[in-house]
Amino acid sequence: MLHLVAILLHCLPLAMGHYDICKSWVTTDNGPSWEFYACQPRAMRMKDYAIVRVDPAGITCGDPPERFCTHENPYLCSDECDASNPDLAHPPKLMFDTEDEGLATYWQSVTWSRYPEPLLANITLSWNKSIELTDDIVITFEYGRPTIMMLEKSLDNGRTWHPYQYYADDCMEAFGMPARRVRDLSTTSANRVLCTEEYSRWVGSKKEKNVRFEVRDRFAIFAGPDLKNVDNLYTRLESAKGLKDFFTVTDLRMRLLRPALGGTYVQRENLYKYFYAVSNIEVIGRCKCNLHANLCTFKEGSLQCECEHNTTGQDCGKCKKNFRSRSWRAGSYLPLPNGSPNACAAAGSAFGNCECYGHSNRCSYIDFLNVVTCVSCKHNTRGQHCQHCRLGFYRNGSAELDDENVCIECNCNQIGSVHDRCNETGYCECKEGAMGPKCDDCLPNYYWRQGCFPNICDEELLICQNGGTCHQNQRCICPAGYKGVLCEQSKCDSESQDCDSASSTYLSLPALLLSALGLQLRCSLDS
Numbered sequence: 001m002l003h004l005v006a007i008l009l010h011c012l013p014l015a016m017g018h019y020d021i022c023k024s025w026v027t028t029d030n031g032p033s034w035e036f037y038a039c040q041p042r043a044m045r046m047k048d049y050a051i052v053r054v055d056p057a058g059i060t061c062g063d064p065p066e067r068f069c070t071h072e073n074p075y076l077c078s079d080e081c082d083a084s085n086p087d088l089a090h091p092p093k094l095m096f097d098t099e100d101e102g103l104a105t106y107w108q109s110v111t112w113s114r115y116p117e118p119l120l121a122n123i124t125l126s127w128n129k130s131i132e133l134t135d136d137i138v139i140t141f142e143y144g145r146p147t148i149m150m151l152e153k154s155l156d157n158g159r160t161w162h163p164y165q166y167y168a169d170d171c172m173e174a175f176g177m178p179a180r181r182v183r184d185l186s187t188t189s190a191n192r193v194l195c196t197e198e199y200s201r202w203v204g205s206k207k208e209k210n211v212r213f214e215v216r217d218r219f220a221i222f223a224g225p226d227l228k229n230v231d232n233l234y235t236r237l238e239s240a241k242g243l244k245d246f247f248t249v250t251d252l253r254m255r256l257l258r259p260a261l262g263g264t265y266v267q268r269e270n271l272y273k274y275f276y277a278v279s280n281i282e283v284i285g286r287c288k289c290n291l292h293a294n295l296c297t298f299k300e301g302s303l304q305c306e307c308e309h310n311t312t313g314q315d316c317g318k319c320k321k322n323f324r325s326r327s328w329r330a331g332s333y334l335p336l337p338n339g340s341p342n343a344c345a346a347a348g349s350a351f352g353n354c355e356c357y358g359h360s361n362r363c364s365y366i367d368f369l370n371v372v373t374c375v376s377c378k379h380n381t382r383g384q385h386c387q388h389c390r391l392g393f394y395r396n397g398s399a400e401l402d403d404e405n406v407c408i409e410c411n412c413n414q415i416g417s418v419h420d421r422c423n424e425t426g427y428c429e430c431k432e433g434a435m436g437p438k439c440d441d442c443l444p445n446y447y448w449r450q451g452c453f454p455n456i457c458d459e460e461l462l463i464c465q466n467g468g469t470c471h472q473n474q475r476c477i478c479p480a481g482y483k484g485v486l487c488e489q490s491k492c493d494s495e496s497q498d499c500d501s502a503s504s505t506y507l508s509l510p511a512l513l514l515s516a517l518g519l520q521l522r523c524s525l526d527s
């Protein structure tokens, strides 16, 4: 049996062949390197991974024990359902077991003893993972298929539900919908939700047991009756809006609304023959990994894609940390035959080219400039790739760009420099009179006092006169009787007694120059 299933899966058009590798090591003109492709996991028997829930409480037969009979043998009601006896119990898990040849095991509901109140049951399968259906969903009913039922699906782990298909022996009466067949759908209506009468009419409970959700017939609309033209199917799945999502589910729910009636009206006098019994629910599909993984494993109670292409998440639905230099995209089936990986851009790769040299681990896409840029550059760096130094810092020429200490503070003297920026060798821009790499020195003939100021006196050109001494180039300390910047002035006013002691012979060159410039030097004129 297992062998048979393996062969069956192998023969499914969407179970094999295409998109089964994510990357390969190839040799090119530039040497060997990885080549990446769109890839997807193999189809699996998804019933093995589903969590099942049957509602309402008490709908499963056997508690208390109950007798029932079949439509074929309506008056021999000697069969018994007893939840406390393993041989007579029919718990939900029997919808998912592997059956021995010929001996069906099944979940069974209570009988319709409360007629005319409807006999309602919900069977919900949850995967906590998006699944892409690759073959028909087949629900096998022992003792007759429901005369009214509905299949619902969820794409968000059961938060919202949508009708998937309606089933009734009379669609108009049950749902107010005309009966349609999936085989009659066209390319533009392949994802239509319809009501079908094909699986609800009474043909004998042994003759037809299956209710289908026809995935293959819908695929056949694009791939041809024998599903040979798979390329066209993949092209359509990629390009037709909503088509891929139509075959994607996280949960399925069978809403059983009225049991098999055996081809007649409900017979009130024998309600023991009305109930639901499901022996198998086959769901063949693959994990949805957005074409970024070819493996899907069962971990910690859930299926998870083994993501490639530097993606991550349960469905490979986002980029890995440090690979977010451009926005995430699903892989694509196109162009045929290998598709496009649409990998997340690795830092420094040809795609996104958003190396941040280790100074940032976040990139952001600026839409209107169409550029990807590093965000919050650290270590005093700045720029699209954190490749420049912040203002007030300069590049250490002997350090690599990814060195944490690549940017050195300029340290310009606040008073001596024009601003706190410096050039590539760390030189600051100095105010007049200042000098040195940091502008903390003064040019010759300047003195430092909260900045550089021109000398007032010195030992060469601006010599203090009349015995005055030069104090720190800032001023002349004049002997008694003299004043002026260079002590060149005699204090020979009316109060002064010693004007005469001044002598023109002491006049030095600068003083003469000053006098030549017409400055009033009263003492020398007086003498």
Ligand SMILES: *[C@@H]1O[C@H](CO)[C@@H](O)[C@H](O)[C@H]1NC(C)=O
Pocket: 055, 056, 120, 121, 122, 152, 161, 253, 255
């Ligand atoms: C079955 O599920 C539907 C929602 O999909 C809910 O409205 C309904 O009450 C449920 N029926 C039972 C019998 O639990």
Ligand SMILES: *[C@@H]1O[C@H](CO)[C@@H](O)[C@H](O)[C@H]1NC(C)=O
Pocket: 128, 301, 302, 303, 304, 314
């Ligand atoms: C669903 O799957 C996610 C991711 O694997 C996991 O974190 C979470 O616990 C699962 N939830 C349940 C209810 O199993």
Ligand SMILES: *[C@@H]1O[C@H](CO)[C@@H](O)[C@H](O)[C@H]1NC(C)=O
Pocket: 034, 036, 308, 309, 310, 343, 344, 345, 346
């Ligand atoms: C993903 O990142 C690794 C480095 O961590 C790199 O070797 C590999 O080529 C990347 N794959 C893709 C598809 O970019």
Ligand SMILES: *[C@@H]1O[C@H](CO)[C@@H](O)[C@H](O)[C@H]1NC(C)=O
Pocket: 396, 397, 398, 399, 400, 403, 405, 408
């Ligand atoms: C510049 O970088 C080199 C190499 O990392 C380092 O040895 C040197 O100390 C750095 N210079 C300064 C001024 O930080």
Ligand SMILES: *[C@@H]1O[C@H](CO)[C@@H](O)[C@H](O)[C@H]1NC(C)=O
Pocket: 423, 424, 425, 426, 427
């Ligand atoms: C930086 O400025 C100093 C002093 O002005 C100069 O000698 C040096 O060449 C400049 N360096 C660069 C790279 O411009």
Ligand SMILES: [Ca+2]
Pocket: 094, 095, 096, 097, 098, 099, 104, 105, 106, 278, 279, 280
């Ligand atoms: Ca079974």
